[in-house]
Amino acid sequence: MELKWELWQANVESMDPNFEGLFGNLIVPTAETCRQIRLINIHKQSRKGLFYVGIAGTGKTTILKNYFAKMNREEVIAATINFNSYTDSQAF
Numbered sequence: 873m874e875l876k877w878e879l880w881q882a883n884v885e886s887m888d889p890n891f892e893g894l895f896g897n898l899i900v901p902t903a904e905t906c907r908q909i910r911l912i913n914i915h916k917q918s919r920k921g922l923f924y925v926g927i928a929g930t931g932k933t934t935i936l937k938n939y940f941a942k943m944n945r946e947e948v949i950a951a952t953i954n955f956n957s958y959t960d961s962q963a964f
Contacts, residue, residue: 880906899938908935928956 880903887900899905912935915922924932933952940950 879903883910899934905931905935905938909939912936912939 883906884903885901885906891898912922924936926932933954937952940948943950
């Protein structure tokens with residue numbers, strides 16, 4: 873096995889130029905999304921939990937929804953629960 877450094881940009885998937893869905897559902901892969909997906913996969917393979925945090929607008933929800941949308945629906949069930957600064961224990 874040969875180990876070598878590789879640029880993240882080399883691992884970025886190409887975007888589908890024929891995407892016909894809603895504009896809000898269009899995801900353009902970047903080196904950053906590639907890094908995030910790699911980290912999620914590392915945690916998944918090691919069967920460790922992952923707590924995804926960050927300031928508003930950084931793409932957390934988009935990256936995770938895209939990740940789970942590509943998984944086999946027969947093997948994985950995913951649900952989204954959004955929280956914000958106004959969420960408290962009585963909200964649900």
